[in-house]
Amino acid sequence: MQRPPRVVVFDIGNVLLDWDPRHLYRRVFDDHARMEWFLSEVCTPAWNLEQDRGRPFADAVAERIALFPDMAAEIRAYDERWLETLAGAIQGSVDILLRLRAAGVPNYAITNFSAEKFVDACLHYPFLTGFDGVVVSGAEKLIKPAPEIYGVLFTRYGLDPAECVFIDDSEKNVVAAREVGMRAIHFTSPAALRDELAALGFPV
Numbered sequence: 226m227q228r229p230p231r232v233v234v235f236d237i238g239n240v241l242l243d244w245d246p247r248h249l250y251r252r253v254f255d256d257h258a259r260m261e262w263f264l265s266e267v268c269t270p271a272w273n274l275e276q277d278r279g280r281p282f283a284d285a286v287a288e289r290i291a292l293f294p295d296m297a298a299e300i301r302a303y304d305e306r307w308l309e310t311l312a313g314a315i316q317g318s319v320d321i322l323l324r325l326r327a328a329g330v331p332n333y334a335i336t337n338f339s340a341e342k343f344v345d346a347c348l349h350y351p352f353l354t355g356f357d358g359v360v361v362s363g364a365e366k367l368i369k370p371a372p373e374i375y376g377v378l379f380t381r382y383g384l385d386p387a388e389c390v391f392i393d394d395s396e397k398n399v400v401a402a403r404e405v406g407m408r409a410i411h412f413t414s415p416a417a418l419r420d421e422l423a424a425l426g427f428p429v
Contacts, residue, residue: 236393237336243312276339279366317415328428370401
């Protein structure tokens, strides 16, 4: 019979923090179509993922400006105004996290995040500093859903994957977590998350 999980492992972006570069670029562009072009052709998701994989923002910005010199100011904004890509905490999720902490439930995070921007996020959202351990992709040079990044969590913090439940808004990351032995919840809303954690016996 499968043991009940006792450890909760959170993703951060779009589980605990509302992140979308559009939060920033709606202020930068007054033309929606131009903004969408910029985010699909200039500062693309694949480009941003390399910062999550460990590339410094200074290098990333220089590389894009070399390709799109007429968009230099807009490209620099991704770095210089990065905090504006966050609309704030997803409060319902943070409330769940804080209830788990108050009850003494071990809580960790695995996040695809630029190492340098994670430092900035922690300064503005202090609840991010309260985890029992955090694995940041940019620091590890590994990104979800690579199984190795989950392995970093288990090895570094002495965790048994069978005792962990992982929460992520990305279905592929959820599938990868299950493949390495964790239970996993595909995050859709704080209310649904609370119900699923309660069903597993967590005090939420």
